[in-house]
Amino acid sequence: MIRINLLPVREAERALGRRRQMSLAILTAVVVLLMMLLPYSFQARRLAQLEEEAGKLQEELARLEQQAKEVKDLDAKRAELQEKLQVIELLKHRRVGPVRALEDLSDAAPEKLWLTEFSESNGAVSIQGLAIDNQTIAEFMRRLQQSRYFFDVDLVETAQAVAQPGAQAGPSLKRFQIKALLDYVGRQGKPLKPESASAEQKKPT
Numbered sequence: 628m629i630r631i632n633l634l635p636v637r638e639a640e641r642a643l644g645r646r647r648q649m650s651l652a653i654l655t656a657v658v659v660l661l662m663m664l665l666p667y668s669f670q671a672r673r674l675a676q677l678e679e680e681a682g683k684l685q686e687e688l689a690r691l692e693q694q695a696k697e698v699k700d701l702d703a704k705r706a707e708l709q710e711k712l713q714v715i716e717l718l719k720h721r722r723v724g725p726v727r728a729l730e731d732l733s734d735a736a737p738e739k740l741w742l743t744e745f746s747e748s749n750g751a752v753s754i755q756g757l758a759i760d761n762q763t764i765a766e767f768m769r770r771l772q773q774s775r776y777f778f779d780v781d782l783v784e785t786a787q788a789v790a791q792p793g794a795q796a797g798p799s800l801k802r803f804q805i806k807a808l809l810d811y812v813g814r815q816g817k818p819l820k821p822e823s824a825s826a827e828q829k830k831p832t
Contacts, residue, residue, distance in 0.1 A: 725811055728776040735770035735777075739763055747809055752777070754805045757788055764803045771805075775813040781806050 732754075736742060739759035746753045758764045764785060772780045788800040 727813070728809060728811060731774040731776055732771070735767055735774060737763055737766050737770070740767050750809050752807045752809045754807065755803070757800045757802055759798065760801060761785060764801060768805060771807065776810055777807045778810065779808045
């Protein structure tokens with residue numbers, strides 16, 4: 628009788644089965660690891676892209692802030708220049724303003740009206756005088772109100788003038804006092820802008 632030893636064959640089959648199981652386990656582990664690494668890699672790449680975009684946005688923001696600062700500085704310089712121009716124009720007008728204001732005052736006085744006192748303090752004017760009647764005083768106030776330099780003209784009082792003792796008899800006169808505001812710039816109290824002042828300087832006088 629011939630006997631065959633099958634133990635090595637069985638051992639080989641068991642060893643092959645173990646190797647297959649180990650290979651399957653390794654393959655499964657590799658697949659699981661890849662499934663874990665792929666999302667992480669995608670997220671890492673996406674995060675890098677977002678960080679790059681954030682850096683560009685920061686640079687753009689810094690550039691815009693610099694431009695805004697430059698614009699703000701320009702606005703401040705422009706406002707300063709406009710203020711200086713306004714002061715220059717005011718000085719130009721005030722140099723000739725008193726002369727022209729007195730000319731308007733003289734031109735506004737009708738016949739049979741005489742000015743006896745004129746005083747001014749901080750733009751507030753007091754005018755006193757004598758007139759033949761109330762209509763002449765009203766005409767004087769109307770003309771004065773049309774001046775570029777006088778405004779808010781108002782009658783303070785009017786009364787019969789008292790003749791001086793020993794004076795010759797003459798026509799009865801009205802004594803009056805008028806208050807008004809005076810603007811030597813010729814804008815009737817309105818603010819003077821450099822642009823409008825320059826245009827006004829070019830107008831024939």
